[in-house]
Amino acid sequence: MSTTVVQTKIYDDQKPGTSGLRKSVKIFQQEHYTENFIQAILDALDDKLTGCTLVVGGDGRYYGKDAVSKIIKIAAANGVGKLIIGQNGILSTPAVSTIIRKYKTLGGIVLTASHNPGGPNADFGIKFNCENGGPAPDKVTNKIYDITKSLKFYKIASDINVDIEKIQSNNIKVDGRTFVVDIIDPVEDYVIFMKKIFDFDSIKKLLQGSAERPKFQILIDSLNGVTGPYVKRIFGVELGVDDASLIHSTPLEDFGGLHPDPNLTYAADLVNTVRNGTHDMGAAFDGDGDRNMIIGKKAFFVTPSDSLAVLAAHLRIIPYFQETGIKGYARSMPTGTAIDRVAKSVGAQCMEVPTGWKYFGNLMDIDRLSLCGEESFGTGSDHIREKDGIWACLAWLNIIAKLGKSIEDILKDHWIKYGRNFYTRYDYENCDATDANKVMAEVESKIQEASFISTKFDSGNKQYIVKYADNYSFKDPVDGSIATKQGLRILFEDGSRIIYRLSGTGSSGATIRLYVESYESDSSTFDKDAQVMLKPLVNIALELSKLQEYTGRNAPTVIT
Structure with missing residues (x-):
């Protein structure tokens, strides 16, 4: 095989966001568009x-196989020695x-x-x-973007x-060089690793039941995303x-027409089935397998912030952490502060970082972090450098197997010990970008006023x-890099x-995310509905931002 140099045109919209470059399929299908970004x-x-x-792989969505084909051809021409690709282009x-x-x-x-x-x-x-x-x-993403702006x-x-589609190894001569393409089983390496991390024997006994304990019934929804083959192998x-x-x-x-986002709105089939059935646990994962939702019997909802805190409190149950120890915790800035209370009680550090999993990586690489999470249904540990939905589900099962309690009872015990952080997130999806920026400007102009501190709000x-307000910024303690304008915070x-x-994970328009949290130590409040408890603060947040006035939205798209 020989290579060809193709003259291209510059696209000025290839700046990666929080998790890479996300656009509509039709944009990626433009002439040279995908090729340009791969070359960059x-x-x-x-x-x-x-x-x-x-390594090359993805969640199996439309255009994935086309993109894999382009990557193979462009990588070969640029001197890459080897590609490891998941069968059918599939890799969580x-x-x-x-x-x-x-x-x-x-x-x-x-x-x-x-x-x-x-x-x-x-x-x-x-x-x-x-490489981590x-x-x-x-x-790195800024460097990629800079290259796209001058690529010829x-x-x-x-x-x-x-x-x-076939598991095989291919040796191809390209301009006299050997180029290797290995098509691998997408599941095998991951399953081997999970079996090293968790006590599979205890989890299997939990799920199969015994004379001493009835069968623990679980329902898992992969939302027609990439986790299906992994779930079948691990759980099946x-x-x-x-x-x-x-x-x-x-x-x-096309995910079968489903929206592959594991929350109460988009995983409603799972929620309703568990609510109306006998299942002890429900779990859902997103399109690429890095997010998770956990619910208990009768659809008892575990917020991602609470899930993170409970895992932190019981982390030593999991064999992996018995070997590695607990080096510290971290959460994204918008994530509820329940884990902070766990960290304080065990004398461990809990760091706050911007949204985006990349901010956890440096801390893991210098052994300062064992467990971390985001309120957007992302949980993970230092076993890899990504959030991991199936890992989170197995962690819960390992803890349940050891404690012998229901999910609801584990949560209630946790609240009795640490208090409850009532938490909610309102998503206003696909807003007009200009309107969304007006909302943010409205809030920022108010919190910058000197008189804003000590302001009293009644609702x-x-x-x-x-007590404090700012536009959150972060200086990485490892490499010294600074991330600014990461979210407007009002602390009481x-x-x-x-x-x-403003979310950076959408492909069009703007998504406004509103996060509201309130801590309660009074156990008489623990069983109350979070939306009822947080309504006064939600009203303050909407009035302060004029969100409904600027966007014309009377209700959020999703509430979690």
Whole structure:
């Protein structure tokens, strides 16, 4: 095979967001568009590129196989030595991180738009993960973007055709060099790793039941995303869960019309089935397998912030942490502060970082972090450098097996010991970008006023006094990089918080995220509905921002 140099045109909209470049499929299908971004990723690797090994895979969404084909041809032409590709282009995001780290590759190209819808008229995404297995930091994504702004050509070996449906190793001569393409079982390495981390014997006994304990019934919804094959192997084969309890477990290019975002709104089928049935636990995962939702019997909802705190409190139950110890905790800034209370009680550090998993990676790499999470249904540990939905589910099962209690009882015991952080997030999706910016400007102009501190807000029978407010920024303690404008924070004297952010994970328009949190130590409040408890603060947040006035939205798209 020989390479060709193709003259291209510059696209000025290829700046990666929080998790790579996400656009509609139709944008990626423009002439040269995908090729340009792939070439820019490879160019950003500089002198490490020649002869390197890269991992390639994604969530199976529409346009994924086309993108894999382009990556193979462009990588070959640019001197890459080897590609490790999941069969059919399938690799969950946690599996990509696992494989990068296991085989010590230079990094990986992940084809996903995560929890965004899929299909010809929906979304696609490409992101680069570095050699530590985690998402590229800002300095790398900025470099990629800078290259896209001046790119004049890309290299491609157009005649290469590899059958990615067959597990095989391909040796191809390209301009006299040997180029290797290994098509691998996408599940095997990940399953081997999970069996090293968790007590599978205890989990299997829990799920199968015994004379002493009835069968623990679980229902898992993969939302037709990438986790289907992993769920079938781990829960079906290894743990003996029946097929009927593993739903939507075939990856589909359009996710079968489902919105692959594991929350109470988009995983409503799972929630309703558990609410009306006998299942002890429900779990759902997003399109690329890095997010999770956990619910208990009768659809008892575990907020991601509470889930993180409970895992932190019981982390030593899991064999992996018995070996590695607990080095510290971390959460994204908007995530509820329940884990902070656990950290304080055990004398461990809990760091606050901006939204985006890449901010946890540096802390893990210097052994300062064992467990971390985001309120957007992302939980993970230092076993890899990505959040990991199936890992979170197995962690819960390992803890349940050891404690012998229901999910609801575990949560209630936790609240009795630490108090309850009532928490909610309102998402206003696909807002007009100009209107969304007006909302943020309205809040920022108010919190910058000197008189804002100590302002009293009355709502219902509650009064809140402002203690601190800012536009959150973060200086990385490891590399010294600074992230600014990460969200508008209002902190009150009683520990309550209101936070406003514009999300960077959508492909069009703007998503306003409103986070509201209130801490209660009075056990008589623990069983109350979070939306009722937080209504006074929500009203304050809406009035302060004029959100409804600027956007015309009378209600959020999603409440979690």
